[in-house]
Amino acid sequence: MNDTEIRTIFLEEIGNIAPESDSRKLDPAADLREALDLDSMDFLNLMTAIHRRVGVNIPELDYPELFTLDGAIRYLANQLK
Amino acid sequence: MSADVVDFRMPSLGADMEAGTLVEWLVKPADKVKRGDIVAVVETQKGAIEVEVFEAGEVAEILVEPGARVPVGTPLARIRTSTMAEAAGERPRASPEIVAAPPGALSRPQSLSAAPAGVPRREGGRVLASPAARELARSVGVDLAAVVGSGPDGAIVREDVLRSRATSEVKKPLGLDLGVMREAIAAAMARSKREIPHYYLQHQFDVTAIETWLARTNGDRPPAERLLFAALAIKAVALAVKRFPQFNGFWREGRFEPSAAIHVGTAIAIRGGGLAAPALHDVDRLSLDELMARLRDLVQRMRAGRIRSSEIAYATITVSSLGERGVEALFGIIYPPQVALVGFGTILRRPWLVGEDVQARSVLTVTLAADHRVSDGHAGALFLAEIGKLLQEPESL
Amino acid sequence: MNLAPDALKAPAGGGGLIETTYREAVREAIREAMLRDERVFMMGEDVGRYGGCYAVSKGLLAEFGPDRIRDTPLSESGFTGAGIGAAMAGLRPIVELMTVNFSLLALDQILNTAATIRHMSGNQFGVPLVIRMATGAGRQLAAQHSHSLEGWYAHIPGIKVLAPATLEDARGMLWTALLDPDPVLIFENVMLYNMTGQLSAAAGAVDIDKAAVRRAGEDITLITYGGSLWKTLAAATALESENIRAEVIDLRSLRPLDDDTILRSVRKTRRALIVDEGWRSGSLAAEICARIVEGAFFELDAPVRRVCSEEVPIPYARHLEEAAIPQTSKIVAAVKTVFGRS
Numbered sequence: 001m002n003d004t005e006i007r008t009i010f011l012e013e014i015g016n017i018a019p020e021s022d023s024r025k026l027d028p029a030a031d032l033r034e035a036l037d038l039d040s041m042d043f044l045n046l047m048t049a050i051h052r053r054v055g056v057n058i059p060e061l062d063y064p065e066l067f068t069l070d071g072a073i074r075y076l077a078n079q080l081k
Numbered sequence: 082m083s084a085d086v087v088d089f090r091m092p093s094l095g096a097d098m099e100a101g102t103l104v105e106w107l108v109k110p111a112d113k114v115k116r117g118d119i120v121a122v123v124e125t126q127k128g129a130i131e132v133e134v135f136e137a138g139e140v141a142e143i144l145v146e147p148g149a150r151v152p153v154g155t156p157l158a159r160i161r162t163s164t165m166a167e168a169a170g171e172r173p174r175a176s177p178e179i180v181a182a183p184p185g186a187l188s189r190p191q192s193l194s195a196a197p198a199g200v201p202r203r204e205g206g207r208v209l210a211s212p213a214a215r216e217l218a219r220s221v222g223v224d225l226a227a228v229v230g231s232g233p234d235g236a237i238v239r240e241d242v243l244r245s246r247a248t249s250e251v252k253k254p255l256g257l258d259l260g261v262m263r264e265a266i267a268a269a270m271a272r273s274k275r276e277i278p279h280y281y282l283q284h285q286f287d288v289t290a291i292e293t294w295l296a297r298t299n300g301d302r303p304p305a306e307r308l309l310f311a312a313l314a315i316k317a318v319a320l321a322v323k324r325f326p327q328f329n330g331f332w333r334e335g336r337f338e339p340s341a342a343i344h345v346g347t348a349i350a351i352r353g354g355g356l357a358a359p360a361l362h363d364v365d366r367l368s369l370d371e372l373m374a375r376l377r378d379l380v381q382r383m384r385a386g387r388i389r390s391s392e393i394a395y396a397t398i399t400v401s402s403l404g405e406r407g408v409e410a411l412f413g414i415i416y417p418p419q420v421a422l423v424g425f426g427t428i429l430r431r432p433w434l435v436g437e438d439v440q441a442r443s444v445l446t447v448t449l450a451a452d453h454r455v456s457d458g459h460a461g462a463l464f465l466a467e468i469g470k471l472l473q474e475p476e477s478l
Numbered sequence: 479m480n481l482a483p484d485a486l487k488a489p490a491g492g493g494g495l496i497e498t499t500y501r502e503a504v505r506e507a508i509r510e511a512m513l514r515d516e517r518v519f520m521m522g523e524d525v526g527r528y529g530g531c532y533a534v535s536k537g538l539l540a541e542f543g544p545d546r547i548r549d550t551p552l553s554e555s556g557f558t559g560a561g562i563g564a565a566m567a568g569l570r571p572i573v574e575l576m577t578v579n580f581s582l583l584a585l586d587q588i589l590n591t592a593a594t595i596r597h598m599s600g601n602q603f604g605v606p607l608v609i610r611m612a613t614g615a616g617r618q619l620a621a622q623h624s625h626s627l628e629g630w631y632a633h634i635p636g637i638k639v640l641a642p643a644t645l646e647d648a649r650g651m652l653w654t655a656l657l658d659p660d661p662v663l664i665f666e667n668v669m670l671y672n673m674t675g676q677l678s679a680a681a682g683a684v685d686i687d688k689a690a691v692r693r694a695g696e697d698i699t700l701i702t703y704g705g706s707l708w709k710t711l712a713a714a715t716a717l718e719s720e721n722i723r724a725e726v727i728d729l730r731s732l733r734p735l736d737d738d739t740i741l742r743s744v745r746k747t748r749r750a751l752i753v754d755e756g757w758r759s760g761s762l763a764a765e766i767c768a769r770i771v772e773g774a775f776f777e778l779d780a781p782v783r784r785v786c787s788e789e790v791p792i793p794y795a796r797h798l799e800e801a802a803i804p805q806t807s808k809i810v811a812a813v814k815t816v817f818g819r820s
Contacts, residue, residue: 020352037352040309041380048304057303060296213748213779232780232818239748239779 088156138162210237286469319364328421346396360396420452507652521548522574558584565607575611593636621791629762643707650684667705689736695725702753703729713809748779758786
């Protein structure tokens with residue numbers, strides 16, 4: 001799975017949680033929680049969805065690495081290698 | 082339909098009333114009564130007060146003779162009701178609103194018109210409803226306390242009853258009307274601030290232990306099975322309220338009706354604006370995992386605007402958290418006719434004294450907004466302390 | 479005007495429609511009565527040579543002569559008393575009082591004599607008298623000529639009180655009133671005299687004891703009479719844009735009140751608003767409100783509201799006069815409050 005595929009899946013799942021968000025306008029370095037008004041329940045649901053979609057079980061300790069779009073893609077790419 | 086015999090009890094006609102003297106009976110055995118009928122006169126420190134009955138049926142037996150002084154809650158008479166069987170039972174005061182029924186099992190229709198559904202319109206402790214609305218509600222069995230009014234001065238009019246009834250009969254998921262929701266929030270909150278004498282308490286607790294416990298617990302679990310602190314907080318409130326029932330129930334018709342069931346309203350922000358506080362039912366009887374699953378499902382559907390009418394059932398107390406917004410403390414406005422709201426701030430790392438040493442600890446600010454007509458600050462402080470104690474012993478949850 | 483299809487329909491019979499005014503309709507009613515019954519005569523201040531202060535009786539002196547169209551001195555009590563005597567003695571007088579304000583000078587005759595003789599005489603005498611008078615504001619005639627006191631008269635047992643608001647009623651109520659064995663007072667709103675419209679050439683007597691539904695609606699009953707009818711109908715039309723379908727009742731008779739028509743409508747719409755140019759306190763509107771609450775309380779879906787005149791002597795200045803009395807905009811605003819809208 002390449003970065004583009006990861007990015008597409010990640011943005012799809014964000015879209016399920018924050019349907020009104022516009023992924024094209026998302027700053028890849030911005031904190032998603034701030035940019036998209038995600039709370040801990042939203043974030044947990046995002047992690048659950050990613051686990052289901054790509055099989056990566058992200059421990060809570062690693063959550064901070066996925067707070068940005070760039071960070072999330074990087075993290076998932078590493079895990080999927 | 083079936084007949085049941087329920088007790089008509091000495092009501093609490095004020096937060097400070099312990100006992101009252103029965104002055105006069107206005108009914109006798111075999112008399113028919115309906116909800117709202119004045120059946121007796123009771124003497125209190127505040128003077129003679131006419132007491133209404135909340136059941137429809139027939140007076141089966143008079144238990145207390147005029148002149149007797151009895152404690153609040155003492156059965157005064159027995160009423161053979163003709164209401165739904167589930168409306169009778171072990172509840173302390175036989176009022177159909179506080180039936181502890183699971184979602185979907187309620188035969189009583191509920192309003193879906195907006196978030197704080199079940200907001201009663203009251204002036205001087207009475208539901209403000211037109212005569213025609215009352216007549217219709219009686220004939221079709223709609224509880225006016227569950228109807229949001231749209232008439233003059235916010236009064237419930239006929240159409241509101243019809244809408245409430247129609248809504249309750251709709252089983253398919255419905256979208257939410259954020260405009261209507263805003264209006265309902267405005268009405269409920271304005272009414273709350275107008276009518277409920279709030280008092281506010283705040284306490285800070287060291288929750289490092291429960292954070293550690295939570296991290297350890299979640300460490301072994303895939304995301305789908307992880308717990309959030311919110312679930313622990315809701316559970317702690319539900320368990321604490323068992324010991325402090327004066328924070329669980331409703332202020333209605335000028336008095337407090339405690340609820341045996343513990344349904345925790347959970348304030349959930351709606352994307353696009355708005356707020357709803359659907360109830361998680363019987364929280365005290367749920368395991369943490371069950372509670373978390375329910376909460377997760379509820380939040381997801383609520384956020385997406387898919388809500389079931391059964392979820393707008395009565396909460397008996399509300400929990401609110403703005404933790405993710407980074408505020409240290411929030412002071413809530415009580416959802417009428419509830420009598421308390423517990424607020425959780427965000428957990429912050431703070432210098433904290435452990436013994437004589439200053440340490441970095443996780444500190445949580447918990448607040449209580451409570452109705453002074455029902456409880457006092459002392460009880461509130463003990464209630465908050467109980468929540469804090471439970472939060473420091475995760476195994477107890 | 480948007481009227482209920484049947485409400486103002488011309489009575490059956492040929493003759494087609496004629497263009498006329500309320501004033502001419504009243505005059506035609508007087509003429510017809512004079513022609514049909516030689517016991518009928520009319521008297522009042524300036525009704526003869528001057529043709530009536532609102533020109534209602536213009537031309538009648540020439541047609542019927544001074545015995546039947548009689549100018550009187552400025553003495554309301556005197557000539558009203560004379561009319562009572564004539565009626566008791568077998569004639570059928572029409573007494574014209576210039577305005578309801580001046581009728582107070584004849585109040586003793588109306589209340590203590592006309593309304594009570596049948597009772598006081600043990601039914602030996604009746605007073606088949608008709609008194610017509612102008613009422614209402616809007617012509618900048620100031621506080622001594624502009625009041626609406628018909629509600630006071632509607633308080634009095636022993637008389638009937640009518641308020642024709644349409645051409646048909648202006649044309650048709652007089653004859654029926656003259657047939658009545660007891661005194662009948664007819665109040666003509668000054669703003670209606672110039673109203674033009676189509677009237678059947680065959681128009682004639684109408685009943686004088688039933689209210690009329692002038693516009694059918696489902697959501698609220700607007701109850702009014704006289705000059706306020708047209709403002710109320712205009713309000714009902716304006717309320718369509720608010721999606722409020724108003725029913726409009728023209729009381730026609732202020733005493734007796736047609737409770738059946740009022741209550742039937744209110745039981746249907748469950749809301750009521752009364753428009754009355756009288757002052758609010760102790761008004762006819764208050765009486766109607768009380769009857770609705772007595773008779774339809776459990777059907778009501780909103781408090782009964784009223785649009786009445788401000789409690790001031792009617793001002794002279796036009797803008798103040800307009801502000802003092804019910805207007806279409808006030809009615810629309812009041813109706814919206816009944817629906818909890820601002």
